Amino acid sequence: MSARQRPLSPHLQVYKPQLTSVLSITHRGTGLFLSLGALVLCYWLLALAAGPDSYANAQAVIGSWPGQLLLFGWVAALYYHLANGIRHLFWDAGYGLELKTTYASGFAVVAVSIVLTVATWIIAALRMGGGA
Amino acid sequence: MSLRSPLGRARGLGSAKSGLHHWIAQRLTAIALVPLSLWFIVTLVCLIGSDHATAVERLQSPLTATLLILFIAALFHHAQLGVQVVIEDYVHGHWQKLTSLVVVKFIAVFAALASIIAVLKVSLGL
Numbered sequence: 403m404s405a406r407q408r409p410l411s412p413h414l415q416v417y418k419p420q421l422t423s424v425l426s427i428t429h430r431g432t433g434l435f436l437s438l439g440a441l442v443l444c445y446w447l448l449a450l451a452a453g454p455d456s457y458a459n460a461q462a463v464i465g466s467w468p469g470q471l472l473l474f475g476w477v478a479a480l481y482y483h484l485a486n487g488i489r490h491l492f493w494d495a496g497y498g499l500e501l502k503t504t505y506a507s508g509f510a511v512v513a514v515s516i517v518l519t520v521a522t523w524i525i526a527a528l529r530m531g532g533g534a
Numbered sequence: 535m536s537l538r539s540p541l542g543r544a545r546g547l548g549s550a551k552s553g554l555h556h557w558i559a560q561r562l563t564a565i566a567l568v569p570l571s572l573w574f575i576v577t578l579v580c581l582i583g584s585d586h587a588t589a590v591e592r593l594q595s596p597l598t599a600t601l602l603i604l605f606i607a608a609l610f611h612h613a614q615l616g617v618q619v620v621i622e623d624y625v626h627g628h629w630q631k632l633t634s635l636v637v638v639k640f641i642a643v644f645a646a647l648a649s650i651i652a653v654l655k656v657s658l659g660l
Contacts (some may be wrong), residue, residue: 480625
């Protein structure tokens with residue numbers, strides 16, 4: 403049997419995007435993207451276990467510019483999902499649910515993920531540049 | 535055709551009894567992944583530019599291998615639980631939903647096991 407077709411809420415297209423809703427859907431988006439990254443980790447570990455030739459091959463794939471771009475995206479996504487995940491854990495424990503606090507923690511999550519992503523890539527670039 | 539309302543059909547059936555376990559597992563793996571993923575990024579940055587021999591040597595430390603296996607297990611478990619929720623929310627056809635849930639679970643178990651065996655092979659020097 404089917405219930406009467408009633409208007410559904412929320413109609414996403416009539417809502418103005420808010421920081422809270424954008425961060426929420428970004429958490430899901432980065433989660434899905436990171437799941438793909440987990441499969442690349444599996445590929446890299448299998449290449450490492452298969453020997454020097456396949457390892458060099460995998461390093462070349464990851465070192466190519468699309469590979470580096472994806473890697474940058476995965477690092478940024480991981481820091482974001484990590485920081486926002488901690489925000490979610492506080493909510494689960496019943497803290498920080500006031501509107502003002504959710505906005506403050508939202509901005510903090512964005513700031514922390516940008517700072518950590520940039521810092522990681524500066525260190526990575528220095529290590530690559532140093533020929534380590 | 536049933537004349538009962540959706541509410542009438544759902545009432546009294548109780549929950550599916552497995553939602554709480556999913557919720558707790560998702561949080562526990564999340565908590566475990568906080569230190570593990572930070573450790574993983576540091577390890578990766580330290581491995582930048584290293585050749586095969588250096589990477590193998592790094593994984594032969596029992597502590598590194600242990601942390602990496604823990605990271606893999608928590609990561610794939612957490613990823614599967616998360617993708618499951620997204621599928622349950624957005625995939626509406628019964629068979630499409632069931633198929634994608636099973637496929638995601640199989641991929642997660644396969645990739646996790648393959649990754650762990652790769653780490654064991656390298657770390658044990660097999």
